[in-house]
Amino acid sequence: xxxxxxxxxxxxxxxxxxxxxxxxxxxxxxxxxxxxxxxxxxxxxxxxxxxxxxxxxxxxxxxxxxxxxxxxxxxxxxxxxxxxxxxxxxxxxxxxxxxxxxxxxxxxxxxxxxxxxxxxxxxxxxxxxxxxxxxxxxxxxxxxxxxxxxxxxxxxxxxxxxxxxxxxxxxxxxxxxxxxxxxxxxxxxxxxxxxxxxxxxxxxxxxxxxxxxxxxxxxxxxxxxxxxxxxxxxxxxxxxxxxxxxxxxxxxxxxxxxxxxxxxxxxxxxxxxxxxxxxxxxxxxxxxxxxxxxxxxxxxxxxxxxxxxxxxxxxxxxxxxxxxxxxxxxxxxxxxxxxxxxxxxxxxxxxxxxxxx
Numbered sequence: 001x002x003x004x005x006x007x008x009x010x011x012x013x014x015x016x017x018x019x020x021x022x023x024x025x026x027x028x029x030x031x032x033x034x035x036x037x038x039x040x041x042x043x044x045x046x047x048x049x050x051x052x053x054x055x056x057x058x059x060x061x062x063x064x065x066x067x068x069x070x071x072x073x074x075x076x077x078x079x080x081x082x083x084x085x086x087x088x089x090x091x092x093x094x095x096x097x098x099x100x101x102x103x104x105x106x107x108x109x110x111x112x113x114x115x116x117x118x119x120x121x122x123x124x125x126x127x128x129x130x131x132x133x134x135x136x137x138x139x140x141x142x143x144x145x146x147x148x149x150x151x152x153x154x155x156x157x158x159x160x161x162x163x164x165x166x167x168x169x170x171x172x173x174x175x176x177x178x179x180x181x182x183x184x185x186x187x188x189x190x191x192x193x194x195x196x197x198x199x200x201x202x203x204x205x206x207x208x209x210x211x212x213x214x215x216x217x218x219x220x221x222x223x224x225x226x227x228x229x230x231x232x233x234x235x236x237x238x239x240x241x242x243x244x245x246x247x248x249x250x251x252x253x254x255x256x257x258x259x260x261x262x263x264x265x266x267x268x269x270x271x272x273x274x275x276x277x278x279x280x281x282x283x284x285x286x287x288x289x290x291x292x293x294x295x296x297x298x299x300x301x302x303x304x305x306x307x308x309x310x311x312x313x314x315x316x317x318x319x320x321x322x323x324x325x326x327x328x329x330x331x332x333x334x335x336x337x338x339x340x341x342x343x344x345x346x347x348x349x350x351x352x353x354x355x356x357x
Contacts, residue, residue: 005191012176012198019172020201023165023209030158030213031057033228034221039236040229042274046073047102049277050143055152055224057214058281062143063136066108067093069277071315075099076109078315107142111135152220157212165209172202231282234275238284238291276315289315 033056043052049069053062070076077094093113095101101109111132148155176199183191216224279288 002188011179012195016198016201019205023205027210030210034225036228036232037225039233040226044226050104053281054147056281061281065277065280072273072276107139111139151217154215157214159212162212169202169205238287
């Protein structure tokens with residue numbers, strides 16, 4: 001190997017490998033969860049979706065999960081015109097008569113649908129993308145402040161390691177480009193290929209390094225452990241497509257053609273319905289909604305179950321109608337991500353929500 005190629009290894013490739021390894025370790029550390037205490041079959045509280053989203057560091061999914069949570073708990077109804085399918089399906093929301101909302105839930109509704117959206121009138125998703133983005137960020141900022149005041153995590157995220165890695169990656173790119181020019185001038189093809197590979201590795205660092213992460217305090221530990229247990233259960237349920245029925249008291253039963261089996265099946269459906277917002281937080285929204293809809297179809301055929309099935313089947317059908325829950329999560333998640341442009345955001349949101357005719 002030529003001296004130029006050895007120099008390329010030392011100046012670009014080796015530092016690039018070290019950088020991406022450090023970024024990967026940092027990403028693992030930033031997103032690690034405590035060990036699961038065993039499967040948990042319900043959230044800690046009914047109205048804790050936003051808090052749990054922040055405990056999971058799923059800020060970009062928090063608003064979508066909160067919206068679905070309101071629908072599942074029958075506080076709002078998601079609406080779309082009959083016969084519309086695909087990503088262009090239009091969706092609006094209607095607050096159910098007599099629904100009682102927490103302050104956080106009112107903030108979510110007013111952020112997405114504007115002032116006065118907690119009345120029973122049908123409201124379309126806001127099309128003012130600039131104001132919408134600001135309101136959604138304000139909602140999350142308030143929730144972050146509440147969590148910090150409750151002693152769940154430090155007020156400021158950990159940013160220094162991310163900045164260090166980013167600065168080193170920028171310096172690595174500059175060194176790589178300079179070295180690449182030198183190898184091309186020197187006519188050493190092997191050295192040039194090594195430098196090019198190193199540059200690609202350094203470029204990957206920008207995608208691997210995490211965003212600044214929360215520093216969780218001891219008060220958050222039991223809540224995060226519970227969420228880890230909830231994820232364990234939902235991961236099993238996703239892999240098994242709900243073939244095993246989880247009753248409310250925790251006993252697993254196999255489906256049988258008996259009244260007790262039907263009762264257990266209904267309880268399992270209602271449990272799974274309740275967990276649909278958490279499927280959004282855990283990134284299982286598409287498969288979870290699909291399985292929930294398929295499982296509900298079987299129960300819907302049984303007399304007496306129709307009223308109990310209502311909201312979750314409606315939510316599952318709407319999710320399928322807009323081309324998968326991923327579209328909803330992404331469109332609302334883009335309101336949180338700083339890097340998204342206003343024009344792109346408006347287009348993405350418009351694909352998911354619109355006014356009823």
